[in-house]
Amino acid sequence: xxxxxxxxxxxxxxxxxxxxxxxxxxxxxxxxxxxxxxxxxxxxxxxxxxxxxxxxxxxxxxxxxxxxxxxxxxxxxxxxxxxxxxxxxxxxxxxxxxxxxxxxxxxxxxxxxxxxxxxxxxxxxxxxxxxxxxxxxxxxxxxxxxxxxxxxxxxxxxxxxxxxxxxxxxxxxxxxxxxxxxxxxxxxxxxxxxxxxxxxxxxxxxxxxxxxxxxxxxxxxxxxxxxxxxxxxxxxxxxxxxxxxxxxxxxxxxxxxxxxxxxxxxxx
Numbered sequence: 230x231x232x233x234x235x236x237x238x239x240x241x242x243x244x245x246x247x248x249x250x251x252x253x254x255x256x257x258x259x260x261x262x263x264x265x266x267x268x269x270x271x272x273x274x275x276x277x278x279x280x281x282x283x284x285x286x287x288x289x290x291x292x293x294x295x296x297x298x299x300x301x302x303x304x305x306x307x308x309x310x311x312x313x314x315x316x317x318x319x320x321x322x323x324x325x326x327x328x329x330x331x332x333x334x335x336x337x338x339x340x341x342x343x344x345x346x347x348x349x350x351x352x353x354x355x356x357x358x359x360x361x362x363x364x365x366x367x368x369x370x371x372x373x374x375x376x377x378x379x380x381x382x383x384x385x386x387x388x389x390x391x392x393x394x395x396x397x398x399x400x401x402x403x404x405x406x407x408x409x410x411x412x413x414x415x416x417x418x419x420x421x422x423x424x425x426x427x428x429x430x431x432x433x434x435x436x437x438x439x440x441x442x443x444x445x446x447x448x449x450x451x452x453x454x455x456x457x458x459x460x461x462x463x464x465x466x467x468x469x470x471x472x473x474x475x476x477x478x479x480x481x482x483x484x485x486x487x488x489x490x491x492x493x494x495x496x497x
Contacts, residue, residue: 252426253390253406271325275365277388277405278322280304280433282313288388288434289320292446293370293491295362300433301451301477302339302355309342315357322388324364334358338486340477350475351419353451354483355433362496368435370479370487371445377415377478383423383447384409384437385474389430412447414469418480424467425474427453436476448476 254262260270280289280300289300298320306312315333322329340352390406410425423436427450437444452475459471467473477483491497 252408252410253387253428254408255404255406259407268325271323272366274386274405274407275322275324276363276368277386277435278320278363279389279430280318280320282315282318286389287430287432288450289357290386290388290433290435291322291359291363291365291367292435293367293487293497294494295365295367295496296359296494297367297487297490298333298357298359299435299446299449299479299487300355300357301449302342302353303451304433305337305339305355306342312337312339318357320359320363322363322365329364331359331361331363334360336490338490340482350451350477351417352477354449354477356483356486356490358490367497368437369443369445370484370491371438377412377421377447379412379415381412381438382409383412384439384444385423385425385427385434385450386437387427387431387434389434390427391429411467413467413473419478421448421476421478422454422467422469422473423476425450427474446479448478450474451477 256270256274257267260267276291278289280287280298282304287300287304289298291297292299305315314335315337316335318333320331320333336358338356340354342352385408387406390404408425410423412421413424414422431450434450436447436450438447454470454473456471459465459468465472479487
């Protein structure tokens with residue numbers, strides 16, 4: 230297994246097949262495919278953005294309240310080493326064509342790392358606070374227990390995909406990407422696989438269940454399996470532990486910490 234983003238906190242290291250790039254839709258492509266206006270889609274997914282810390286970037290999203298974001302722990306730490314202080318990081322998002330930048334506060338919650346299993350995906354989550362609220366609608370959290378359904382169609386939204394066409398910055402081309410995929414191989418209540426395909430910067434991106442126009446968050450991507458012996462040229466179908474993406478479920482301590490931060494926020 231390789232993480233979608235690499236060690237403390239650098240750019241991503243995963244390689245994805247061309248078929249994955251074709252599956253990953255920009256906001257414009259998603260709008261056309263679903264008969265929506267680009268403005269409507271941009272507003273709907275405005276909560277997804279880029280988390281920039283010293284040395285690299287990953288995806289994150291405003292969740293539950295306008296000053297709370299969710300992402301992965303390895304955006305801030307390498308294995309069980311001392312983590313980067315979040316107040317050295319910024320969150321970027323777009324409001325229409327305008328880029329907004331918000332510094333993070335020093336408040337951070339992460340899964341407890343075990344030295345005996347430092348790469349355990351079930352603890353690879355993080356909840357952080359922004360210094361001031363983002364001007365977006367936060368993604369919704371369903372407060373009751375979620376049940377993961379094998380083969381259920383879900384929606385993955387990546388805030389930082391440097392291979393997508395669109396906006397550019399000093400780190401090269403990037404944009405949001407959106408893809409429909411399926412929950413696969415629910416191994417336990419903490420982690421699961423999907424047939425989503427990701428690229429550089431996707432760690433921390435959210436997966437959503439959809440009921441009509443309502444979206445509720447199921448978890449965040451923390452890594453992938455891209456076995457080159459199984460698929461030397463890319464473009465392969467899902468195979469558990471061979472060709473898949475890995476998510477940590479929004480349950481247990483992850484969900485408890487998030488809901489506590491949301492309840493304490495005055496910016497819902």
